[in-house]
Amino acid sequence: MTVTTQPLALRVDVPIACFRKSRAREYAETYPVPPPSTIYGMLLSLVGEMNRHKHCGVKLAISLLSKPQQSTVIRTFRRFKKKEIHDPTNARPDYQELLTNIQFVVCIDAGEDTAQPTLPERLRDALTNPSTVRRFGGLCLGESRDLINSVSIVRDKDKNNPLQWLEQNEDGLLTLPYWVDHIGSKGTRWRRYHLMQPSKEWQPSQQSWTTIQSA
Amino acid sequence: MTFHLFGNILTSYGTAANNRGENEGNITTLQKILWQNEVRTTVSAEAIRWALRYYWQTAGNNYRVNRQWNDEKNDNVWQNSNFDDSAFIDDDVLGFMRAEGAKTEASDEPKAKGKKAPKGTTTAKRGVLEVTRAVSTIPYAGDITFNAASGQKGRTSLYGTEVHGTRYQYGFALTPDRLKEKSRIIAVLDGLTSLGEVGGNHSRFLYDFSPDSIILRWTHDFSPRILYAFEEDEAGNISVPELLRRIEDEDIDPTELWVAGAIAKTEEGDQLEECGVNILGGIKKLVEQLKRTIARDLELSKEELG
Numbered sequence: 172m173t174v175t176t177q178p179l180a181l182r183v184d185v186p187i188a189c190f191r192k193s194r195a196r197e198y199a200e201t202y203p204v205p206p207p208s209t210i211y212g213m214l215l216s217l218v219g220e221m222n223r224h225k226h227c228g229v230k231l232a233i234s235l236l237s238k239p240q241q242s243t244v245i246r247t248f249r250r251f252k253k254k255e256i257h258d259p260t261n262a263r264p265d266y267q268e269l270l271t272n273i274q275f276v277v278c279i280d281a282g283e284d285t286a287q288p289t290l291p292e293r294l295r296d297a298l299t300n301p302s303t304v305r306r307f308g309g310l311c312l313g314e315s316r317d318l319i320n321s322v323s324i325v326r327d328k329d330k331n332n333p334l335q336w337l338e339q340n341e342d343g344l345l346t347l348p349y350w351v352d353h354i355g356s357k358g359t360r361w362r363r364y365h366l367m368q369p370s371k372e373w374q375p376s377q378q379s380w381t382t383i384q385s386a
Numbered sequence: 387m388t389f390h391l392f393g394n395i396l397t398s399y400g401t402a403a404n405n406r407g408e409n410e411g412n413i414t415t416l417q418k419i420l421w422q423n424e425v426r427t428t429v430s431a432e433a434i435r436w437a438l439r440y441y442w443q444t445a446g447n448n449y450r451v452n453r454q455w456n457d458e459k460n461d462n463v464w465q466n467s468n469f470d471d472s473a474f475i476d477d478d479v480l481g482f483m484r485a486e487g488a489k490t491e492a493s494d495e496p497k498a499k500g501k502k503a504p505k506g507t508t509t510a511k512r513g514v515l516e517v518t519r520a521v522s523t524i525p526y527a528g529d530i531t532f533n534a535a536s537g538q539k540g541r542t543s544l545y546g547t548e549v550h551g552t553r554y555q556y557g558f559a560l561t562p563d564r565l566k567e568k569s570r571i572i573a574v575l576d577g578l579t580s581l582g583e584v585g586g587n588h589s590r591f592l593y594d595f596s597p598d599s600i601i602l603r604w605t606h607d608f609s610p611r612i613l614y615a616f617e618e619d620e621a622g623n624i625s626v627p628e629l630l631r632r633i634e635d636e637d638i639d640p641t642e643l644w645v646a647g648a649i650a651k652t653e654e655g656d657q658l659e660e661c662g663v664n665i666l667g668g669i670k671k672l673v674e675q676l677k678r679t680i681a682r683d684l685e686l687s688k689e690e691l692g
Contacts, residue, residue: 186518186613186614187419187518187519187521217608219388240420240421240423241420242418242419242420244417244418244419244428244430245408245417246430246432247432249483255467256464256467257453257461257462257463257464264408269419269519271419271420271421272421272422297608301605301606301607301608302387302606303387304388304606304608305387305388306388306561306608307388307514307561307563307564308512308514308516308561308564309516309558309559309560309561310559310608310609311516315512315513315516316431316516316517316518316519317518318516318518318557318559318610318613319609320557320609320610320611320612320613320614321609321610321611321632321637322608322609323637
């Protein structure tokens with residue numbers, strides 16, 4: 172296994188996805204960027220880790236490489252109204268926002284991740300030797316059908332492209348979750364962010380880093 | 387050591403209409419999304435998964451399907467509402483979920499000391515097969531047909547329908563280790579390469595989704611790198627520039643790729659072959675070859691191979 176303390180930078184390409192807003196109910200709105208909690212979940216899935224607390228303390232910095240386009244479709248949503256599973260009232264059509272052409276970079280720093288090996292080390296190892304990874308399910312971001320097309324370590328030639336960093340800002344208009352509680356939402360935690368103007372600066376600033384931690 | 391099967395399927399050219407869109411006045415619309423700065427029509431993953439289940443139900447291959455479609459009632463009928471992923475292929479491959487909410491809201495009731503808050507229960511299995519949304523290969527130009535309902539005419543008999551003459555492409559991913567019976571990967575391949583009826587008039591029953599060209603990847607890699615790889619130019623020529631670039635960049639090992647159909651007979655097909663891709667004109671023949679490789683890697687018996 173390669174052990175290095177350098178942050179790892181990954182380039183991720185997702186053709187279609189919806190990052191459903193935490194408070195969206197009947198109209199499934201999407202965040203314009205993948206939230207830190209969603210990306211953390213995807214990284215755990217990539218290395219086949221089922222315990223989401225395992226790498227708490229890891230730090231993520233996210234930046235968009237593309238300008239995703241937003242569309243609205245109508246689709247069937249499932250809900251629990253009647254015990255009989257195929258009761259027609261358990262399904263209803265509703266609108267959902269979709270993003271297409273999502274390309275982003277995520278930098279992963281071990282931070283206070285005390286697990287051995289740390290998440291960036293496991294990721295680096297998985298990307299170098301995919302055959303050693305025991306994992307399951309299509310690698311996705313958002314819903315399970317929203318498959319990721321590719322995940323690769325950032326190469327020097329990628330660095331010619333401008334990118335938009337997501338920076339923490341207490342007056343920012345984007346409130347994104349960095350930890351999600353799936354049973355109720357008492358433990359869900361958000362931070363406020365601002366999506367910066369496109370720049371060629373590939374080094375994340377201090378405000379770009381978000382520490383993943385449970386409540 | 388985990389094997390994954392990824393695929394990208396391109397359908398034949400056909401006329402799609404009424405793909406589960408909403409109505410606007412008396413115009414039946416198509417579902418549309420923005421794709422590479424253009425408006426494309428789209429078919430949901432659920433419609434494709436529905437068709438796969440219907441294929442298993444009607445294929446006459448001893449597949450046992452839990453959620454069966456009743457053509458007379460126009461509705462689904464469950465064989466076992468508690469689900470059984472050993473007995474039923476659709477429960478195993480496509481997953482299920484049965485959720486029951488808590489009888490009282492946890493936050494409303496003051497919790498007695500030592501008593502746990504009421505909770506709901508879930509019986510669920512994540513679908514092993516993931517299918518992506520299908521996207522048209524060319525933009526929607528706005529074609530509409532003008533129709534009249536048959537029989538007695540009334541004030542709602544006249545209607546319009548958006549129609550798109552196009553091909554669609556969609557992807558899928560499957561990790562056979564997660565199947566209760568690994569050999570069901572063969573039934574998934576058979577189903578997806580024979581899929582007849584997905585989108586189209588009356589929701590699901592007209593547009594032919596059998597592949598005209600197919601790219602499959604049998605690999606340890608966790609991301610497919612082949613999704614939406616087909617491109618169509620204004621003259622209707624199909625190409626795979628992104629796939630060739632990824633092979634050139636050594637992001638994909640060409641020997642993991644299995645390509646068949648119309649794309650095999652093009653110049654790019656020749657280039658793929660030179661790179662070492664497994665390529666054939668006949669989709670069924672190529673899939674048979676891939677099945678043998680899968681059976682070897684997963685140590686399936688001859689009977690399981692079917």
